[in-house]
Amino acid sequence: MGSPAGTGTGTGLINGMMGRNNIFWHECAVGRGDRQRLLKQKGCVVWITGLSGSGKSTLACTLDHELHSRGKLTYVLDGDNLRHGLNRDLGFSAHDRTENIRRVGEVAKLFADAGLICIASLISPYRRDRDSCRAILPDASFIEVFLNMPLEVCESRDPKGLYKLARAGKIKGFTGIDDPYEPPLNCEIEIKQEEGACPSPSAMAGQVVSYLEEKGFLED
Amino acid sequence: MGSPAGTGTGTGLINGMMGRNNIFWHECAVGRGDRQRLLKQKGCVVWITGLSGSGKSTLACTLDHELHSRGKLTYVLDGDNLRHGLNRDLGFSAHDRTENIRRVGEVAKLFADAGLICIASLISPYRRDRDSCRAILPDASFIEVFLNMPLEVCESRDPKGLYKLARAGKIKGFTGIDDPYEPPLNCEIEIKQEEGACPSPSAMAGQVVSYLEEKGFLED
Numbered sequence: 001m002g003s004p005a006g007t008g009t010g011t012g013l014i015n016g017m018m019g020r021n022n023i024f025w026h027e028c029a030v031g032r033g034d035r036q037r038l039l040k041q042k043g044c045v046v047w048i049t050g051l052s053g054s055g056k057s058t059l060a061c062t063l064d065h066e067l068h069s070r071g072k073l074t075y076v077l078d079g080d081n082l083r084h085g086l087n088r089d090l091g092f093s094a095h096d097r098t099e100n101i102r103r104v105g106e107v108a109k110l111f112a113d114a115g116l117i118c119i120a121s122l123i124s125p126y127r128r129d130r131d132s133c134r135a136i137l138p139d140a141s142f143i144e145v146f147l148n149m150p151l152e153v154c155e156s157r158d159p160k161g162l163y164k165l166a167r168a169g170k171i172k173g174f175t176g177i178d179d180p181y182e183p184p185l186n187c188e189i190e191i192k193q194e195e196g197a198c199p200s201p202s203a204m205a206g207q208v209v210s211y212l213e214e215k216g217f218l219e220d
Numbered sequence: 221m222g223s224p225a226g227t228g229t230g231t232g233l234i235n236g237m238m239g240r241n242n243i244f245w246h247e248c249a250v251g252r253g254d255r256q257r258l259l260k261q262k263g264c265v266v267w268i269t270g271l272s273g274s275g276k277s278t279l280a281c282t283l284d285h286e287l288h289s290r291g292k293l294t295y296v297l298d299g300d301n302l303r304h305g306l307n308r309d310l311g312f313s314a315h316d317r318t319e320n321i322r323r324v325g326e327v328a329k330l331f332a333d334a335g336l337i338c339i340a341s342l343i344s345p346y347r348r349d350r351d352s353c354r355a356i357l358p359d360a361s362f363i364e365v366f367l368n369m370p371l372e373v374c375e376s377r378d379p380k381g382l383y384k385l386a387r388a389g390k391i392k393g394f395t396g397i398d399d400p401y402e403p404p405l406n407c408e409i410e411i412k413q414e415e416g417a418c419p420s421p422s423a424m425a426g427q428v429v430s431y432l433e434e435k436g437f438l439e440d
Contacts, residue, residue: 024300024380025300025301025304026277026280026281026298026300026301026341028280028281028284028285028296029281029284029285030281030284030285030288030294034288035288035293035295038288038291038293039293057246060246060248061246061248061249061250064248064249064250065248065249065250068250068254068255068258071258073255073258073259073293073334073335074250075255075330075333075334076248077330078246080244080245080246081245081246084245085326085329085330085356086323086326086327086330089319099309103306103323106305106306107306107327107330109305110295110297110305110306110327110331111330111331111334113295114293114295114331114334114336115293116334121246136305160244
């Protein structure tokens, strides 16, 4: 992990001497650069955002497979899956949704620091939550991928039957129905329909792989 | 990540259809075994527990360095460091301490699933908290290392000056002083003094490396 601003290296006391703030910072001899050289890649976070049914999990898995087949070490952080473990204490209140994203961002940061290409797949509807995750990552290692599929397409797919429930009023605060999705303003990658057709999974993954290649993430 | 019991593979709705439980499970094509073959190692968690000043961070860093020099991918989760990020919302109440350990255990599990040798370094004084972390890891991949150094030794080192503050009553609930440390009952590795002398960092790390080697974690 990079040390927090102002603490320098080595062990030091942060935030004064009393109460809950007796927390030190420990720096290890093996750093991010060492791990990246071992892996022959650069750690980063590919953050896939979009409506339910837009294809986030499909893209995450296809990208995972494509990069792995090139000998790259990846790990998928799936928002739903994490709610069974790390985030199982969180519900769907505004506070809990934000905390959910915050924790995934923090874990993604650790994976990137470990040298992995971390693929995070979450609806993450609010711009400020995504921007908070971006803010904790070192320069240019947060790659926001906006899966920009029309609501009608997502709703017609409805792979989990959730839109149907939301339309029937059986789920409240569902993104796209009665809760907003705030599209990114400056994402690194936008994936959208071309001439009314959705790109294939491998075309979507290819778009991300090309970006990673171009930016040098697939070499050390 | 391994799927929770009973959900099988693929995408499925878990815990019924309503409210906060509309959470699915997504399985990716690239699995733990694939990543382990790529890395030529087996993912696991080396959980270092012991008093403040017992040498946990020193062991973590030395072990990290030793394994990295053998071409193994490792990552250190340091309890103090995580309190600046993932766990920065947590204090030192009984609830928050337990939640702190729970989250580190969940993150360590993800790292092991990603194929890394994850080295977690936390006082983690309570047996039930450590056992909860053990319980979520697949068989034999949670390796508890008890740094069994006498309190007098740890207190005489006092690298952070915390024992002094605790003895002066300026820190409450300090492990070993006015809060208990519960030693492991069945840890995989115990590191202790030999004939009144503390083992060197490389001797401590060597003990863990030998264990990992013997159990096959350093090959795929």
